Amino acid sequence: MERVVGTVTRGIRCPIINEGDNIEQITVDSILKAAEVEGFEIQDRDIVSITESVVARAQGNYATLDQIAKDVKNKFGEDTIGIVFPILSRNRFANILRGIAKGAKKIVIMLSYPSDEVGNHLVDIDTLDEKGVNPWTDVLTEQQFRDNFGYIKHTFTGVDYIDFYKSLVSQYGVECEIIFSNSPKTILDYTKSVLACDIHTRERTKRHLKANGVEKVYSLDEILSESVDGSGYNREFGLLGSNKSTDDGVKLFPRDCQPIVEKIQKMFKEKTGKLVEVMIYGDGAFKDPAGKIWELADPVVSPAYTTGLDGVPNEVKLKYLADNHFSDLKGENLNNAIREFINNKEDDLVGTVETQGTTPRKLTDLIGSLSDLTSGSGDKGTPLVFIQGYFDNYTK
Structure with a gap:
């Protein structure tokens, strides 16, 4: 059949x-x-x-907030820590931030805007236009952000992440300042010790910081890249890919x-x-x-x-073949012609017109x-x- x-x-x-x-x-x-x-x-x-x-x-690949704090303390000592470009997530970053706070004296959080790198918005981009704010050039303090945009809750979670992140740090008696900028070097006006918390752009962020006089710079893949006091760890990704497991810990990638x-x-x-x-x-x-x-x-x-x-799909677009190569055929003749074309297609079709509209992702x-x-x-x-x-x- x-x-x-x-x-x-x-x-x-x-x-x-x-x-x-x-x-x-x-x-x-x-x-x-x-x-x-x-x-x-x-x-x-x-x-x-x-x-x-x-x-x-x-694997039991878990870590406590205290273990995160110890690694942060070992790397930054008593320095004010600039936390750059964290994503806005209760599951992904809240416990990481709490762990960092437990190992710090003062924290400056620099948020990208209008959204974080994975698309969680602090403010709608059209509202930036209405207020005449240019996210590529303008640096905002927390008060300036509030004056322009007020208090905005996340579409899905109902959380005001500015207040939420500040409260997580403050619960440990740690001073916390929040600023808004899309330029990594902005943080160097506040501290020369920086933890890059972005995920997919972290190497670019560190490159810009190193070119502009940072003294200490790490990224999240360098926190818990080795076990601390028996903690879980990930040599390649550190805390990247981790999420909340309990109120006092995270599960690592x-x-x-x-x-x-x-x-x-x-x-x-x-x-x-x-x-x-x-x-x-x-x-x-x-x-x-x-x-x-x-x-x-x-x-x-x-x-x-x-x-x-490994690799990417090597597919042709059936409707293109039907509308172009075999537009004069119908029924079983069309089916047979398309089958023959597929059976004889080249191993690498990248750039050919027959692949337009396919999805050559990994x-x-x-x-x-x-x-x-x-x-x-x-x-x-x-x-x-x-x-x-x-x-x-x-x-x-």
Whole structure:
């Protein structure tokens, strides 16, 4: 019978993962059980996606606020710390800020505006135009910001992040000043010791600071890059990708992930005879059209994946072929012509007219978005995602 279904994505339920659990065995067992119960078969080039959170939980990759504070104290001593370009997030940054505050004497927080780097807005850009404020040149104090824009709560969370972040620092008796600028060097008018808290632009920020006389500069990937008093750590990403676990701690991005995906792939091969691709995923990197949030607070979409997921799609646009190359054909003749074109397409179609309108992003970024939307961020209970038919095309 002709196949009439393309890509199929399933959220897979598994037990609640705790520290010390065998994440590889749980992943394989959960998917094999789902296949048995739901009646599907494991095939070559199926994809297993595992959310980073359960991997970090199994690793016990946690840290307390005191451990963050100690690392900050070791790096900055008694200096006033300039915190540059943090994202606006209760889950992602609030506990990090509290940890920094516990290790500081004074903090100056410099927020980018009208939004942070992932799209959380402090103020609407049209309001900047109305007030004659230029975010590329104008530096605002907290009072100037309030005079122009008043008190604005975040669209989704209902939080005024200016007051919220200031209150987190003040609860430890630490002096806190907030300013607004999009130029990294602005902070050097307040302190020469800076912690760059941006995610994807951190190297540029540090480069500008070093070119303008900073004396001490670190980024979040350099905080808890090594264990402090037995804490979790991440050599590559430090605190980047971490989020709130308890009121007094954070869960870090998982570390040493490549052996995990390779072991899971090997286990599936041994149990099913099929070569399954495996990846660990975090935020999916898609943009919300209403809130304008670019959903990528993790440093990467996928910290580890098997080799079959390397690269980008090599696809042609079916409607272009139908409207141009084969516009004189219809029915089965058209179908056959398109199938033949696909079967004989070149291995690298970048820049060709037939690919216009396709999505040549990294496979892991595309599959990460698909997985993130499937698993959700709440109580679905499906931290594993099983994808079939992703690499099929019209000829299969």
